[in-house]
Amino acid sequence: MTRANAGTKGVPRADRELQIVRAACEVFGTVGFGRASVAAIAADAGISKPLVYQYFGSKEGLFLASFNYGAETLAAEMERVAADDSVGLERGLRTLDGLFRMLEPQPWLWRLLFDPTAPDDGEVATARTVYTDRITRLAIEGVGELMQLVGDDDPLDASALTAVWMSAVDALIAWWLDHPGVTPAEMTGRCHRLITALSGAAVPADLPS
Incomplete structure (x- = not known):
């Protein structure tokens, strides 16, 4: 998975950092933080391990x-729809x-965000809270409009x-990631059918209203 021109000199720092981060996303999202190796990430990015530490300081920083x-x-994709x-x-x-x-082209991003082996304190925990709040606000807004x-x-x-919706999104994406042969269009159609089935199902008469 060596990137083109990754090992050449003269690459702007911002471009090289993005190159490393994209390689790291795939490794972290595939094997998890606990099993990920900085050496493997550096090899995937086509650069040296010391350069990773020079840019990011540590495995946690990366x-x-x-x-x-x-x-x-x-979050940006959700905000685009909103x-x-x-x-x-x-x-x-x-x-x-x-x-x-x-x-579809980067399925590891979803598992990266919910990695149970990731650091649960410090800057990572703060970033997780910030993005969780950001995504939760979008869910609250969307559910509020529906209500x-x-x-x-x-x-x-x-x-x-809102709690049901957020759990359902996670469950649907997790199911989809476990069935790589299903296309995005097919999965969207399946979600449509599932929502239609749930919303159109008859409610037993003896349940409280």
């Missing part, structure tokens, strides 16, 4: 840069579709549905 890159990529004219279930499906298409459409103004209903 993971932080990789996490920020992956989280920003995902800025269009879609609302309710359409916005939800467009968000999922955008994530599937964005993750307005159906005439439900109960804040606890909105809170519960």
Whole structure:
């Protein structure tokens, strides 16, 4: 996986850092922080291990840069959909579709963000909190629009549905990543069918309203 021109001199620092971060995202997102090797990342980026330490200081520093890159990529895609004219279930499906298409060439980004072996303190923990809050705000906004459409103004209903939605997104993407033969378009269609099935299912008469 040696990158073209990665080992040549004269590459601007910003370009070389991005080259290293992209290689690190794939390694961290594939094997996890705990098993990842700076030497392997350097080899994938086509540069020397000392240069990685020169730019990022430590394995944790490289993971932080990789996490920020992956989280920003995902959050920006969600914000792109949030800025269009879609609302309710359409916005939800467009968000999922955008994530599937964005993750198709780089599926490791999703697992990078939820790596259980990653540092749970310091700057990594702070960055995780910042991006979690950013993504949660988008979910709250989208669910709030949906609740307005159906005439439900109960804040606890909105809170519960936000939790359900965020868990569902994670579960759907995790399922999709475990089925690499499924295309983004096919997965979006499947999500549409699942949402239709859930929203159109009959509710037993003896349940409380």
